[in-house]
Amino acid sequence: MSIYADEKKNVAILVISQLLFMVATITVTTLSGVIGQELSPNPNLATLPISLMMIGSLLTTLPASLYMKRVGRRRGFITGAAVGGVGGAALSVYAIASASFLLFCLGNMLIGFYQGFAMYYRFAAADVASPTFRTRAMSFVMAAGLVAAFLGPWNASSMVQLIPSLPNAGPFVMIMVFTALALLLLSQLRVPAPGEPQPSDTERPIKTIVRQPTFLVALLSGTVGYTVMALVMTATPLALRARGYDMGDVAFIIQWHVLGMFAPSFFTGSLINRFGVDRVVLAGVVVFIGSIAIAVAGETLTHFWFSLVLLGVGWNFLFISGSALVATTHTEAERGKVQGANDLIVFSFSAAGSLLAGSLLHSLGWATLNLAMLPAIVLVAVVTWSWQFKRRRHSRVSENH
Numbered sequence: 001m002s003i004y005a006d007e008k009k010n011v012a013i014l015v016i017s018q019l020l021f022m023v024a025t026i027t028v029t030t031l032s033g034v035i036g037q038e039l040s041p042n043p044n045l046a047t048l049p050i051s052l053m054m055i056g057s058l059l060t061t062l063p064a065s066l067y068m069k070r071v072g073r074r075r076g077f078i079t080g081a082a083v084g085g086v087g088g089a090a091l092s093v094y095a096i097a098s099a100s101f102l103l104f105c106l107g108n109m110l111i112g113f114y115q116g117f118a119m120y121y122r123f124a125a126a127d128v129a130s131p132t133f134r135t136r137a138m139s140f141v142m143a144a145g146l147v148a149a150f151l152g153p154w155n156a157s158s159m160v161q162l163i164p165s166l167p168n169a170g171p172f173v174m175i176m177v178f179t180a181l182a183l184l185l186l187s188q189l190r191v192p193a194p195g196e197p198q199p200s201d202t203e204r205p206i207k208t209i210v211r212q213p214t215f216l217v218a219l220l221s222g223t224v225g226y227t228v229m230a231l232v233m234t235a236t237p238l239a240l241r242a243r244g245y246d247m248g249d250v251a252f253i254i255q256w257h258v259l260g261m262f263a264p265s266f267f268t269g270s271l272i273n274r275f276g277v278d279r280v281v282l283a284g285v286v287v288f289i290g291s292i293a294i295a296v297a298g299e300t301l302t303h304f305w306f307s308l309v310l311l312g313v314g315w316n317f318l319f320i321s322g323s324a325l326v327a328t329t330h331t332e333a334e335r336g337k338v339q340g341a342n343d344l345i346v347f348s349f350s351a352a353g354s355l356l357a358g359s360l361l362h363s364l365g366w367a368t369l370n371l372a373m374l375p376a377i378v379l380v381a382v383v384t385w386s387w388q389f390k391r392r393r394h395s396r397v398s399e400n401h
């Protein structure tokens with residue numbers, strides 16, 4: 001098989017694996033609160049399984065990266081899918097059968113373990129792709145969320161009666177099936193030798209790496225983009241319900257938001273290649289500001305729809321650009337700790353944003369909550385513009401000499 005064909009095959013494996021993993025997490029997000037309400041002795045703990053999935057992912061992020069640095073991408077991804085995907089879903093099914101809220105929480109936390117490994121599929125796409133295809137490969141992996149936006153809710157709603165004697169267990173059985181398929185695909189993943197961790201005597205300390213202006217731009221883009229998106233998205237259903245919209249309206253808005261998040265992935269990589277990552281980050285900032293402006297302008301369903309679609313597009317531009325930049329800031333030997341540190345920070349802030357969304361909405365209101373996101377968005381623009389200006393000035397000086 002030619003190098004080009006092998007590259008396409010590896011990226012295709014990662015795209016489909018991303019799709020199958022996201023079906024699992026969307027299923028948990030959609031269904032586990034309902035099951036938690038049925039199993040929990042305290043109704044206030046109903047959404048604890050979903051929170052524990054996020055915590056499981058957060059706790060796994062850095063160890064997963066360091067583990068894959070030692071054993072390679074393929075073995076790491078297989079470990080995450082087998083233990084977290086199959087194991088977590090199986091424990092969740094057993095918990096439903098035995099009516100154990102504690103075991104159900106643990107099962108969902110294990111699915112978070114799966115997510116902690118699977119979040120590196122986008123970086124693996126950079127490892128297996130040629131330089132000219134790298135950003136598009138990462139975009140294609142993220143674009144898998146577009147299909148998952150439909151398959152996840154379908155699994156959570158249509159498969160609840162898959163086992164008539166065990167309502168609600170069916171979607172988790174399907175997660176086991178989907179993850180088993182992912183395992184088969186991942187077993188065929190071949191990361192080229194240059195993409196595997198290599199020993200190095202000149203590996204830099206993490207504090208030196210994170211002080212790079214490029215890394216700071218990458219980290220800020222990913223962290224702000226993900227945190228603002230997670231916070232506003234989590235607050236949206238509460239804001240809609242408070243204004244009298246029904247659950248059908250909520251589902252409509254969130255589904256379009258998810259489409260806004262992932263549909264641009266088909267061309268974000270091409271935009272980065274054509275215009276540069278700095279311009280795509282700045283475009284994402286403009287889109288975010290548009291989302292805030294529309295949210296402040298009114299509270300009709302059209303306002304919510306337009307604002308949430310733009311919120312998704314802004315997230316896409318900043319997160320994919322940040323991910324592409326991170327991949328340029330480290331050597332192969334440094335990859336594990338750098339990517340792990342980046343994702344640990346990004347998902348720590350985004351998890352905090354999700355957890356704070358309800359209380360911030362209650363204390364600030366919908367319009368003010370959106371306006372409160374503006375300083376962080378402007379900070380991304382200022383830092384990116386400064387980085388862009390200094391790079392171009394340095395380039396001109398080098399050319400003159």
